Amino acid sequence: MTADRHLVIGLSLTATWRKGTRPPDAADKEASQGSAIDFNIRLARMAEKAKLDFVFKPDFSGGGAPKGGAGSGGASAVGLDPMLMLTAVARETAHIGVVTTASTTFNPPYAVARQIQSLNWISNGRAGWNIVTSIEGAENFSDDPMPTPDVRYRRAAEFTEVVRRLWNSHPPAALAGKAQLSPIDHKGEFFAVKGPLGIAGHPAGRIPLFQAGASDIGRDFAATVADAIFGAIPDLAAGIELRSDLRRRAQVKGRAPGDIRVLPGLYFFIADTREEARELHHLGHAHLGRRQRLDSVKSFLGLDVSGLTEDSRVTRDMLPDPDRPVRSRTHADLLRRYITLNEPTVAELLMRPEVVGSAHWVSVGTVDDVIRDIVEWREAGAIDGFIALPGGSWRSMQLFFDELMPRLSDMSLFRKEYEGATLGEHLRIS
Numbered sequence: 459m460t461a462d463r464h465l466v467i468g469l470s471l472t473a474t475w476r477k478g479t480r481p482p483d484a485a486d487k488e489a490s491q492g493s494a495i496d497f498n499i500r501l502a503r504m505a506e507k508a509k510l511d512f513v514f515k516p517d518f519s520g521g522g523a524p525k526g527g528a529g530s531g532g533a534s535a536v537g538l539d540p541m542l543m544l545t546a547v548a549r550e551t552a553h554i555g556v557v558t559t560a561s562t563t564f565n566p567p568y569a570v571a572r573q574i575q576s577l578n579w580i581s582n583g584r585a586g587w588n589i590v591t592s593i594e595g596a597e598n599f600s601d602d603p604m605p606t607p608d609v610r611y612r613r614a615a616e617f618t619e620v621v622r623r624l625w626n627s628h629p630p631a632a633l634a635g636k637a638q639l640s641p642i643d644h645k646g647e648f649f650a651v652k653g654p655l656g657i658a659g660h661p662a663g664r665i666p667l668f669q670a671g672a673s674d675i676g677r678d679f680a681a682t683v684a685d686a687i688f689g690a691i692p693d694l695a696a697g698i699e700l701r702s703d704l705r706r707r708a709q710v711k712g713r714a715p716g717d718i719r720v721l722p723g724l725y726f727f728i729a730d731t732r733e734e735a736r737e738l739h740h741l742g743h744a745h746l747g748r749r750q751r752l753d754s755v756k757s758f759l760g761l762d763v764s765g766l767t768e769d770s771r772v773t774r775d776m777l778p779d780p781d782r783p784v785r786s787r788t789h790a791d792l793l794r795r796y797i798t799l800n801e802p803t804v805a806e807l808l809m810r811p812e813v814v815g816s817a818h819w820v821s822v823g824t825v826d827d828v829i830r831d832i833v834e835w836r837e838a839g840a841i842d843g844f845i846a847l848p849g850g851s852w853r854s855m856q857l858f859f860d861e862l863m864p865r866l867s868d869m870s871l872f873r874k875e876y877e878g879a880t881l882g883e884h885l886r887i888s
């Protein structure tokens with residue numbers, strides 16, 4: 459369990475709270491002005507005032523974001539490159555971590571190693587890397603089709619190894635002439651990289667690694683390298699399963715179970731009353747009609763339930779062959795698991811977070827209700843913290859920062875002040 463540690467909390471800088479059909483307010487207008495960088499800096503400062511561990515930017519530069527997903531941001535989001543956006547954020551903040559996303563499928567490792575180490579210097583030791591293998595986007599890089607998941611994860615493992623070796627190839631002490639630069643002379647299945655890296659390591663030490671993708675190979679990869687996992691966790695049982703499995707796998711790889719922090723996206727809809735919160739949640743998903751929800755089930759799972767009535771049950775024997783290729787194994791496995799355990803009606807299935815929003819944990823209610831959910835999940839051993847995906851409205855975001863976060867601190871579940879200066883120190887990574 460995690461009783462000796464504070465929750466780890468990050469904020470996703472995507473416009474999740476602007477999704478849906480509610481009427482726009484002043485904050486919506488501000489968020490859609492120009493490149494929206496000023497607005498994102500304002501959000502990062504709010505997060506820093508609440509002493510959050512980090513701000514975080516997912517990235518789907520290779521293609522669109524997952525359909526209707528909570529991580530995908532509002533339709534009118536400009537979609538700045540995360541590395542550049544977080545560079546600007548780093549210059550306007552002083553304590554909060556800046557976690558950027560870079561795909562191992564579409565980039566060369568030398569370029570990623572250099573960019574992230576640069577972000578680390580620009581932020582003075584606050585950078586983190588979210589490692590993704592990506593679901594789509596191959597058409598933007600060559601005529602080759604998307605590599606299979608196996609190939610993508612083999613490439614991710616080699617890519618990450620090269621990046622880490624490049625970071626070590628140019629130690630900070632070399633700046634004072636007290637250490638040598640050394641080439642890495644890497645030749646592997648996917649990459650040939652001589653090194654050393656042209657930029658020195660930052661004295662803050664190791665750059666924290668995040669990972670997203672929780673299929674069997676994805677989990678093994680995370681257990682080998684990740685300090686934290688950005689998890690798609692739609693319900694408590696899925697969280698307990700994922701966290702205990704990752705802790706077990708980390709031990710098999712010779713690490714301590716607590717070395718890997720499980721951080722689901724928490725898609726919250728907070729309001730002053732439960733009724734208002736429910737209405738916000740409803741409006742947040744009302745733009746997704748029946749047809750889109752059915753398409754989503756079909757694209758994630760390969761299962762067509764369009765011929766069934768709303769109250770027909772979807773049963774486990776209807777599930778297609780588990781080895782059939784799917785867009786995301788993580789999302790397919792979550793839906794399979796839900797159907798196998800619950801045999802839901804079509805209406806129930808079409809309400810699920812896996813169908814309407816990237817499979818993230820959804821919490822709807824007053825500040826008290828959402829705190830109750832967070833405490834329950836933590837006590838059950840399902841989470842080490844979360845990545846906040848604000849939903850619903852600007853008011854929901856304000857209630858999160860002005861009321862919920864101070865309450866978590868008062869309950870000793872979260873820090874009151876920053877004790878360290880770097881992301882590694884915030885996450886207690888040695």
Ligand SMILES: Cc1cc2nc3c(=O)[nH]c(=O)nc-3n(C[C@H](O)[C@H](O)[C@H](O)COP(=O)(O)O)c2cc1C
Nearest residue numbers: 516517590591592593670671672673676690787788
């Ligand atoms: C919660 C979550 C967030 C993700 N975020 C991104 C992202 O920002 N950019 C991206 O290209 N892929 C993202 N992915 C896709 C994963 O990197 C991975 O390619 C995908 O989940 C397939 O791997 P799997 O078979 O292990 O699920 C995300 C996946 C999950 C589960």
